[in-house]
Amino acid sequence: MQITAAMVKEIRDITGAGMSACKNALTEAGGDIKKATELLREKGLAAAAKKAGRVAAEGLVAASLSTDRKSGAIVEVNSETDFVAKNEDFITFVQQVADQALASSAANVDELLAEAWLPNPGQTVKDVLNGKVAIIGENIGIRRFEKFNAGENSAVVHYIHHGGRVGAMVEVSAPAVNDEIIEAGRNVCMHISMMAPQFLSMDLIPAEQMKAETDFQTSTALKENEEAEKPKPAQIIENMVKGRVAKHFKALCLLEQEYVKDGQFTVDGYMKSVNKDAKIVRYARFERGEGVEKKEENFADEVAKAMQG
Numbered sequence: 001m002q003i004t005a006a007m008v009k010e011i012r013d014i015t016g017a018g019m020s021a022c023k024n025a026l027t028e029a030g031g032d033i034k035k036a037t038e039l040l041r042e043k044g045l046a047a048a049a050k051k052a053g054r055v056a057a058e059g060l061v062a063a064s065l066s067t068d069r070k071s072g073a074i075v076e077v078n079s080e081t082d083f084v085a086k087n088e089d090f091i092t093f094v095q096q097v098a099d100q101a102l103a104s105s106a107a108n109v110d111e112l113l114a115e116a117w118l119p120n121p122g123q124t125v126k127d128v129l130n131g132k133v134a135i136i137g138e139n140i141g142i143r144r145f146e147k148f149n150a151g152e153n154s155a156v157v158h159y160i161h162h163g164g165r166v167g168a169m170v171e172v173s174a175p176a177v178n179d180e181i182i183e184a185g186r187n188v189c190m191h192i193s194m195m196a197p198q199f200l201s202m203d204l205i206p207a208e209q210m211k212a213e214t215d216f217q218t219s220t221a222l223k224e225n226e227e228a229e230k231p232k233p234a235q236i237i238e239n240m241v242k243g244r245v246a247k248h249f250k251a252l253c254l255l256e257q258e259y260v261k262d263g264q265f266t267v268d269g270y271m272k273s274v275n276k277d278a279k280i281v282r283y284a285r286f287e288r289g290e291g292v293e294k295k296e297e298n299f300a301d302e303v304a305k306a307m308q309g
Contacts, residue, residue, distance in 0.1 A: 003027055011036055013120070021134075058082045059143075060091065060164035061286045064098035065156055069182070072156030073101035074169045075145040076286045080138040085164070085288075090140075093132055094164070100125060101145040109142055146284040153177060154281060157185030161193040165288055168192035171281040172271075184274040188267060190260075192285050197254035200282060205249055217244045254283060 003026045010033060011022040022036070029035035059078035066072070077094045079085050096119060106112040113126040120128075125142070133140050148156045148171050155177045160167040170192070172185035199205050218241050225231050232240070250256040255268040262270065271278045 003031060007031065007033060058085045059140075059288045060085050060094045061160060061167035061288055062094045062098040062164060063158040063160060063167055063169055064095070064102040065158060066102065069155040069157070069177075070150045071102060071148060072150075072158055072169055073098055073104075073145055073147040074158060074167055074284050074286055075101050076143045076288055078139075078141050078143050078289065079136075080140075084136055084138050084140075087136070090132070090136065091164075093128075097125070097142055097145075101147055104147070109144065112142065112145065144286065146286075148282065148284070151281070155182060155185070157182055157189060159186050159189035159193060161190070166193045166286065168283060168285045170283045172278065173281050174275045174278040180274060181278055184271060184278065185280075187261060188254075188271070188280055188283075191257070191267060192254065192283055194260055195254075195257055196285060196287070197257055197283075198252040199249075200253065200280070201255045202246075202249055202253050205253070210245070210249070213248055214241065214245050217241045217248075220244075255280065 003023060007026055008022045011026060025036040025039045026033070029039055058081055059076065061074065061076050063072060063074040075094065075098045077090075077097055079090060084090050100115065100118050101112060103118060104112055104115060106115060113124065113129065115125050117123045117125050117128045123131075129140060129142065146169070148169060150156050150171050151173070153175060154171050154173040156169060156171055158167065158169040168189040170185050170189055172181055172188070174181045218237075221237050221241050221244070225237055255266065257267050259265040259267050259270040265273060267280070271280060
């Protein structure tokens with residue numbers, strides 16, 4: 001059977017594979033489009049499995065918001081190299097993943113991968129991801145996503161920094177969510193991107209983490225007191241420990257942090273300066289490759305290995 005340009009285009013539209021790969025699959029399948037599609041997907045799965053063990057710590061963070069700002073999603077999609085992360089096709093794919101997460105009811109990445117791909121419901125998200133792996137030639141993974149559905153008198157705001165290296169999203173609440181509140185929310189997202197808070201507020205710190213820090217500060221203070229020329233009374237040591245613990249955690253809590261644009265305010269104080277009833281309800285911060293252990297290679301050693309190979 002003759003393979004036509006129209007057939008190649010149809011397969012490409014279905015799978016997203018390269019033109020030559022589509023033509024080869026059609027030839028192998030004897031012109032059967034359904035069979036050719038399955039062949040390409042199988043090859044994509046094989047390619048993805050082969051590359052799955054390789055470290056993917058680069059990539060992009062992207063976000064998507066509904067037009068009314070009542071819902072928003074932020075995602076991290078990883079690649080092996082920064083070169084791929086700058087590829088227009090990859091950038092488009094990551095934004096589509098963010099749009100998919102926004103429309104999704106998935107509770108985790110596995111559920112998201114199993115969903116029908118919005119731009120082409122004939123494929124799942126996983127099918128498209130495997131196709132990208134096969135075409136691009138790197139391990140690519142949807143690492144995580146978070147979705148906010150804003151409550152009454154609330155809106156979702158986001159900010160993506162450094163070309164997708166880091167991003168933040170907040171739910172902001174006020175009696176009237178106007179442009180001023182949205183701008184304040186965006187400013188707080190910028191702050192979050194820079195300062196990387198670990199908790200929203202002091203009351204959300206896990207008890208075991210609070211205890212561990214208290215134990216550490218107590219041990220430190222007692223040791224200092226033993227070595228001091230004039231030891232302090234137990235009550236003073238106890239107050240010293242409380243102060244040190246509070247200082248430690250205030251630096252990690254978003255609402256207690258010194259606002260980066262104006263040090264006279266905490267973040268909560270800044271929001272109150274915009275509107276006395278304005279507040280940050282919750283936040284998410286993603287930094288690409290955060291917590292992923294990269295494999296560091298010396299370039300000269302890499303060249304030497306290649307020559308030996």
